[in-house]
Amino acid sequence: MSSNIVIPRGHSDSLLEHNGGPERAGETLAILGCGVMGTAILLGVLSAQASHLKTDGANLLPNRFKACVRRSEWADGIRSKLPPQTLESTVALHMNDNVAAVEGADMVILACQPHLFKPILEEPGMAAALQGKLIMSVLAGVTSDEIENHLQTVLPRGAFSVIRAMPNIASAVQASSTVLEARPPQHQQPLPRHFVATAHAIFSCVGAVFITQPVTFSICTTLNGSTPAFFAMVIDGLVDGAVALGLSRQEATQMAATTMRGTAELIMSGKATQDLRYEVACPGGATMQGLRTLEEARTRAVWMDAMRASTSGQSGLSEGIMVQRKVA
Ligand SMILES: NC(=O)c1ccc[n+]([C@@H]2O[C@H](COP(=O)([O-])OP(=O)(O)OC[C@H]3O[C@@H](n4cnc5c(N)ncnc54)[C@H](OP(=O)(O)O)[C@@H]3O)[C@@H](O)[C@H]2O)c1
Known part of the structure; x- marks a missing residue:
């Protein structure tokens, strides 16, 4: 490649x-x-x-x-x-x-x-x-x-x-x-x-x-064009979780989005994703329990599958169905 x-x-x-x-x-x-x-x-x-x-x-x-x-x-x-x-x-x-x-x-x-x-x-x-x-x-x-x-x-x-x-x-x-x-x-x-x-x-x-x-x-099309929808879904889920525990939706959304931006900035400044995870999740700590839940749900494999599905889903778009977007 x-x-x-x-x-x-x-x-x-x-x-x-x-x-x-x-x-x-x-x-x-x-x-x-x-x-x-x-x-x-x-x-x-x-x-x-x-x-x-x-x-x-x-x-x-x-x-x-x-x-x-x-x-x-x-x-x-x-x-x-x-x-x-x-x-x-x-x-x-x-x-x-x-x-x-x-x-x-x-x-x-x-x-x-x-x-x-x-x-x-x-x-x-x-x-x-x-x-x-x-x-x-x-x-x-x-x-x-x-x-x-x-x-x-x-x-x-x-x-x-x-x-x-x-x-x-x-x-x-x-x-x-x-x-x-x-x-x-x-x-x-x-x-x-x-x-x-x-x-x-x-x-x-x-x-x-x-x-x-x-x-x-086409891989970059998914990574650049589609993933804002994926990331929005991550925030959606986290916010729902926080709201279920009692936080207001507005506060939860602001905090989750700000944290996502900060995490992205750390990664862009050169921090490896694995190091970042280890630094946040101290041994025996609460973050590790959350990560374990994500691993049990095969979250990383699901993201990999989503990348593949979106990338292969691009073929045939030029012949696609006629769907008009409702204007916001
Ligand atoms: N949205 C994204 O996040 C994103 C990301 C990367 C790439 N793209 C690409 O960007 C393109 C547009 O996507 P979009 O999300 O912006 O779709 P969209 O909101 O539906 O915009 C397409 C626009 O083109 C207009 N249009 C269609 N036929 C026309 C014609 N003959 N003359 C003048 N205007 C016409 C549509 O009008 P009608 O609604 O009246 O048909 C609509 O206003 C797509 O090819 C998509 O693959 C989108």
């Missing part, structure tokens, strides 16, 4: 250096399918820019956005989350108007449901509108090859560039873990370096960015 290159926020490696590419890839980003994830990325980038967060390649970041939706509920939802002046000056909402949005954009994030990318790419005029532009796909279970093969029926090879990215829901609070797919050097359609740098700059606005090879991308 190929080794992954880890690029923490604010750092870059030679893969991402500009090498003769234009200084700016473009200024306007169209988000095709601005639902939960599209809105999270939009809010994350806007908030990073508002807080003057300096990322590598900040000069590559878009400064105007086109949020594409097809239901008015989504448009209302986005409007309610943005300051009104942003809507006038920075973010344009496009309802059932994808082609015009892409025509007026320099780069695109494809963020519709995985099974809907083909009808969107097949809209009359879409292929021409995409020509020469960077397409960043966050679609789970849809490979770059699938998108490229689909576009190659109408556009010549090399007329577009697809970069696969897998952010997570914490993009909205700039705490995502995002993986970008590297192109093997022998790939028949290499990616322009300034496009890779642009994608890196955008996703750096919403958290840490990692790079992985195509062969490991």
Whole structure:
């Protein structure tokens, strides 16, 4: 299995250096399918820019956005989350108007449901509108090859560039873990370096960015995209346990989430998970009793099974069932 290159926020490696590419890839980003994830990325980038967060390649970041939706509920939802002046000056909402949005954009994030990318790419005029532009796909279970093969029926090879990215829901609070797919050097359609740098700059606005090879991308999709739901389930269970013992739900939720964040910070500072467990669970102590309960329930094996189930569950998402999310 190929080794992954880890690029923490604010750092870059030679893969991402500009090498003769234009200084700016473009200024306007169209988000095709601005639902939960599209809105999270939009809010994350806007908030990073508002807080003057300096990322590598900040000069590559878009400064105007086109949020594409097809239901008015989504448009209302986005409007309610943005300051009104942003809507006038920075973010344009496009309802059932994808082609015009892409025509007026320099780069695109494809963020519709995985099974809907083909009808969107097949809209009359879409292929021409995409020509020469960077397409960043966050679609789970849809490979770059699938998108490229689909576009190659109408556009010549090399007329577009697809970069696969897998952010997570914490993009909205700039705490995502995002993986970008590297192109093997022998790939028949290499990616322009300034496009890779642009994608890196955008996703750096919403958290840490990692790079992985195509062969490991689906594992990273689960680890980055799905595990916020897993971690939420851990907190849910702990909170229910605390509430059952008499603590208020609000206090329990705050404490459990804060403790999860602190544990993550310790691990990210270099502490091994096993050392951490041993340091918390002193011999004969109460924590060890709790760990024993977790071991009896095969908890670690269950997490391993969940990783496998989510990773193998990605195949076929591009042909998936038509489920529309209820707009929150
Ligand atoms: N949510 C996550 O945590 C997460 C994490 C990683 C990756 N992803 C990926 O991100 C993508 C979006 O996921 P999501 O959770 O954000 O789903 P979502 O909330 O359902 O968002 C998808 C959006 O695309 C819109 N859309 C569909 N067809 C369209 C069209 N023809 N023109 C314009 N807009 C259109 C949908 O509108 P309708 O509702 O009206 O169809 C919806 O607003 C998926 O491919 C998913 O695999 C999601």
